[in-house]
Amino acid sequence: MSSDPWGRVDETGTVYVRTADGEREVGSWQAGSPDEALAYFQRKYDGLVVEIGLLERRVRTTDLSSKDATAAIDHLRSTVTGAHAVGDLAALEARLDKLVGQVEERREKRKAERAKAGDEARTAKEQLVTEAEQLAESEQWRVAGERLRSLVDTWKGLPRLDRKSDDELWHRFSHARSVFSKRRKAHFASLDAQRDDARRVKEKLAVEAESLASSTEWAATAARYRELMADWKAAGRAQRESEDELWNRFRGAQDVFFAARSEVFAERDAEQGANLAVKEGLAAEAEKLLPISDLKSARAAFRSLNERWEAVGHVPRDARPQVEGRMHAVERALQDAEESEWRRTNPEARARAEGLTGALRAAVDKLSAQIETARSAGNTARADKLTRELEGRQALLDQALKGLEEFGG
Structure with a gap:
């Protein structure tokens, strides 16, 4: 007979295992010694230990489902x-x-995780639906469209909820996308109609612009082109291909007109520049008549100069006041000389003579200061020009002072 703490072999070769409920027969052994019998049945026990260890490891380290784990334990x-x-x-x-407890604990943990994941998925889908419904009212068509497509991809990556909840949220989400798509389609249909209207308007503008390209009514036509440009901008944009083609026609017609006008104006400017040089020469000759010593000969000379002056054409507008002012100044000096006799006894005339003298003296002082400033700045051309003007003003001042002396001043 042989035994150990967990079993024994009796004299007949029967093998027993000891349990809390007493001994239980597990087999018999006739082929060898009792120790060999115990060793054989202990190896069977070790096999059970290995199987249980493997199941423990699977429960601990793999994603074995609770159902499969429970079946294996049973x-x-x-x-x-x-x-x-x-x-x-x-x-x-x-x-x-113990393993049953671990499986149950894991089952509860996974249940909680699923519940948490479900809540998170619900929250995420509700947020997607809310954003989609906001985007449905957007007019940022490209940005909102791209964002909605991104939301669809995000939705597909989220777990499903219970069928009712998932279907309700998807219906709202899909409806929002449908609303946006319909609004975008309507917008672009309206935009196409507007662009077609713009094309028709711009075609008319281009035709009129082309009809004006050969006009020589420079001021009126330039003003009309400005009106046409304002109408063009107000018409909105046509389809790109039409817009570019019509703009090239419209702008090309304007370029033809303004190029022709520029050429004419350039010729006119050259002619007026030559006229200015002639009139400046005549003004210089007139200023040489001052101060007036022989009124009769001065009057005749000025009349001849004035006839030549009237025969000369236009001068540039910005130069006209200055050159005409020089001639008018000589003319005024002649008038003053003619009136000097009767002015001598006229107190009001004396006052006017004093006022003219003061104004001419101020003008001479101002020109002198401007000449000094120009020379200091190295602007010799301006200084020379101002000097010529000063000579004329000084002659006028001398004449005015002479006239003032006639009043006994």
Whole structure:
């Protein structure tokens, strides 16, 4: 007879395992010694230990489902309960009981995780629906469209909820996309209509612009082109291909007109520049008549100069006041000389003579200061020009002072 803490072999070769409920026969052994019999049935026990260890590892380290884990535990438990093995079967039962607790704990954990994931998915989908409904009213067509497509991809990556909730949220989400698509389609249809209207308006503008390209009514036509440009801008944009083609026609017609006008104006400017040089020469000759010593000859000379002056054409507008002012100044000096006799006895005339003298003296002082400033700045041309003007003003001042002396001043 042979035994150990968990089993024994009797004299007949029958093998027993000891449990909390007493001994249980697990087999018989006739082929060898009792120790060999115990060793054989202990190896069967070790096999159960290995199987339970493997299941523990699977539960701990893999994603074995709770259902499969429970089935495996039940299978091993039935195996342990009727096992033909010698060892601490109660310890194996305890390990299986513990494993049941671990599986249940994991089941509850996974249930909580699924619930949390479901809540997170619900929240995420509700947020997607809210954003989609906001985008449905947007007029940022490209940006909003791209964002809605991105939201669809995000939706597909989220877990499904219960059918009712998922269907309700998807219906709202899909409806928002449909609303946006319909609004965008209507917008671009309206935009196409507007662009077609703009094309028709711009075609008319281009035709009129082309009809004006050869006009020589420079001021009126330039004004009309400005009106046409304002109408062009107010018409809005046509389709790109039409817009470019019509703009080239419209702008090309304007370029033809303004190029022709520029050429004419350039010729006119050259002619007026030559006229200015002639009139400046005549003004210089007139200023040489001052101060007036022989009124009769001065009057005749000025009349001749004035006839030549009238025969000369226009001068540039910005130069006209200055050159005409010089001639008018000589003319005024002649008039003053003619009136000097009767002015001599006229107090009002004396006052006017004094006023003219003061104004001419101020003009002479101002020109002198301007000449000094121009020379200091190195602007010799301006200084020379101002000097010529000063000579004329000084002659007028001398004449005015002479006239003033006639009043006994």
